[in-house]
Amino acid sequence: MTSDIAPSAAATPAAPMKTPAKGTPSTPAAGSSASTVTKTPTSAGLTVGDVPSLLDAGAKALAMGNYALATDKLSLASQLMSETHGPKSRECAPTLYLYGQALLANAVRKNQVLGGDSAEEAGAAGSSSAADATPSKTGHFVFEGDEDDDDEEDEAEDDNDDNQEADAQADAEDAAAEQRNEEDAAIALEDLQDDDEEADDLEIAWETFDLVRVIYNESGHAEDKAKLGEVHLALGDVSLESGNFDQAVADFVTAVRIKEEHLAPDDRELAEAHYKLALALEYSESIEDAIEQVSKTMTVLQAHLAKLKATAEAAGHGETNADRKGKGKATDAVHAADDAVGREIKEVEALLAEMGEKMDDLRATLAKEEQDDQATGAVGGAAAAAADETKADAKDVSVLVKKRAHAADEPAAAVDSPSKKAKAASE
Numbered sequence: 001m002t003s004d005i006a007p008s009a010a011a012t013p014a015a016p017m018k019t020p021a022k023g024t025p026s027t028p029a030a031g032s033s034a035s036t037v038t039k040t041p042t043s044a045g046l047t048v049g050d051v052p053s054l055l056d057a058g059a060k061a062l063a064m065g066n067y068a069l070a071t072d073k074l075s076l077a078s079q080l081m082s083e084t085h086g087p088k089s090r091e092c093a094p095t096l097y098l099y100g101q102a103l104l105a106n107a108v109r110k111n112q113v114l115g116g117d118s119a120e121e122a123g124a125a126g127s128s129s130a131a132d133a134t135p136s137k138t139g140h141f142v143f144e145g146d147e148d149d150d151d152e153e154d155e156a157e158d159d160n161d162d163n164q165e166a167d168a169q170a171d172a173e174d175a176a177a178e179q180r181n182e183e184d185a186a187i188a189l190e191d192l193q194d195d196d197e198e199a200d201d202l203e204i205a206w207e208t209f210d211l212v213r214v215i216y217n218e219s220g221h222a223e224d225k226a227k228l229g230e231v232h233l234a235l236g237d238v239s240l241e242s243g244n245f246d247q248a249v250a251d252f253v254t255a256v257r258i259k260e261e262h263l264a265p266d267d268r269e270l271a272e273a274h275y276k277l278a279l280a281l282e283y284s285e286s287i288e289d290a291i292e293q294v295s296k297t298m299t300v301l302q303a304h305l306a307k308l309k310a311t312a313e314a315a316g317h318g319e320t321n322a323d324r325k326g327k328g329k330a331t332d333a334v335h336a337a338d339d340a341v342g343r344e345i346k347e348v349e350a351l352l353a354e355m356g357e358k359m360d361d362l363r364a365t366l367a368k369e370e371q372d373d374q375a376t377g378a379v380g381g382a383a384a385a386a387a388d389e390t391k392a393d394a395k396d397v398s399v400l401v402k403k404r405a406h407a408a409d410e411p412a413a414a415v416d417s418p419s420k421k422a423k424a425a426s427e
Contacts, residue, residue, distance in 0.1 A: 005297070005351060006272035048084040051077045055095065058102065067106035071201075074099035078208075090224070093215045097231065100208035104238055107201035111241070202242055209234045229258035229273070236276060245284040252277035266303035268348075274300065275355075287366045294362060298355045305348045312341045 046054075058073035078092065078099045085091040213231045216224040236251035256273045263270050278293035315338055 005275055005301075006267075006269040046076060046080060048080050051080050051095070054080070055098070058098065062098070062102050062105065065109075067102055067109055070102040071099070071106050074102050088211070088215055088218070090215055090219055090221070093212050093224075093227075096208050096215075097212050097234070100205045100212070100234060103201045103205035103208065104234070104241065107205065108241060110201070202238055206235065206238045209238065226258070226262040229255045229262065229269075232258065233273060233276065236280065240276070240280055240283070245280055248280040249277065249284055249286075252280050266300055266307055268301070268304055271297045271300035271304070271351075278358075282362065287362055287369065291359065291362045291366065294355055294359050298352060298359070301348055301352050301355065305345065305352065308341055308345045308348065312338065312345065315341070 054073045054077040058070045058077060061067070061070035061073060074095065078095050081089075081092045081095050209231055213228065213235065216228050216231060219225075232251045232255035236248045236255060239245070239248035239251060252273065256270070256277055259267070259270045259273050274293045274297040278290045278297065281287075281290035281293060
């Protein structure tokens with residue numbers, strides 16, 4: 001969805017809506033060198049003259065979704081540029097940025113594929129176990145292919161043959177169990193290697209984008225300061241994919257600030273930055289702040305929609321279809337422009353509808369949190385009130401006890417008084 005909000009932005013993998021990948025890339029030092037952010041293959045036999053063809057092939061592979069090939073091509077291009085111009089040269093920044101995008105896209109794809117495969121493997125394992133472990137006539141579980149042996153056992157009359165069959169069956173079961181254990185170990189090792197490679201892609205993507213950030217920060221060109229917005233968006237994407245939500249929020253906040261300084265208030269790239277910040281805040285459980293960012297996203301999109309409609313109205317004002325006939329290529333160009341505006345109007349209207357749904361979901365989440373807090377507070381308040389009441393009851397009982405004790409003393413005094421008087425009288 002985020003790439004649809006800002007179609008003019010560089011190709012950026014959509015941020016995860018549900019389950020971010022495991023692992024968090026370490027933040028490199030500000031002076032990371034390009035040697036730490038490039039992967040194999042080596043650039044031996046290639047020269048800087050091969051960079052344009054490598055960039056072209058890498059960009060096409062990235063657009064086609066062949067992220068592994070894109071990573072290889074752009075890695076070579078980045079290495080050649082670094083060897084020629086220096087690892088922190090301004091000339092390297094665009095190539096490094098594109099290389100980081102390929103790494104991030106590759107990591108996102110692996111995370112999605114591994115997640116799907118895991119579920120499928122679990123289902124396949126369950127069905128395989130159900131098929132292999134079937135109850136036999138004797139009430140024991142046997143592996144597929146052993147039923148014929150059981151039939152032979154039923155027909156055998158010699159106890160020695162039965163024992164041999166049982167031994168053979170036990171050996172077969174042990175061998176099958178050992179084979180399954182070996183296969184499970186191999187699968188676990190393969191998954192571990194895939195996880196390591198995915199984490200490696202994310203870490204190198206972070207280091208690559210961070211190096212680009214350093215280059216543009218140290219650059220004296222004004223246009224490079226504006227490019228920092230895209231770089232911080234990319235850094236936020238890596239952190240969001242890694243589950244490092246606090247760092248993602250920090251980078252997206254910086255990206256929003258930079259884009260607000262350099263873009264028009266209705267630019268769709270600004271809307272994209274606000275929305276990505278909203279996602280990071282949602283994952284950080286800052287729902288109120290996320291709602292605010294979604295609202296700002298909608299404000300930007302509404303302003304852009306109003307501008308598009310004004311453009312469409314101005315283009316078609318005072319000119320009928322009959323007037324447009326006979327104007328040749330100029331009219332065709334106008335029609336093409338009108339069609340493009342019309343398509344974008346539909347896109348933005350669809351995005352606004354999606355943002356409205358997102359806003360409803362966040363408000364529902366916030367309302368539930370408030371209800372839970374109120375319920376927790378009510379339970380705590382009731383417990384406190386009960387404790388206070390218990391204390392008050394205890395105090396009242398003590399008073400009653402004192403009163404009863406005092407009342408019990410009074411009859412004794414009343415009884416003693418006549419005797420004392422009689423004694424005094426007798427005296």
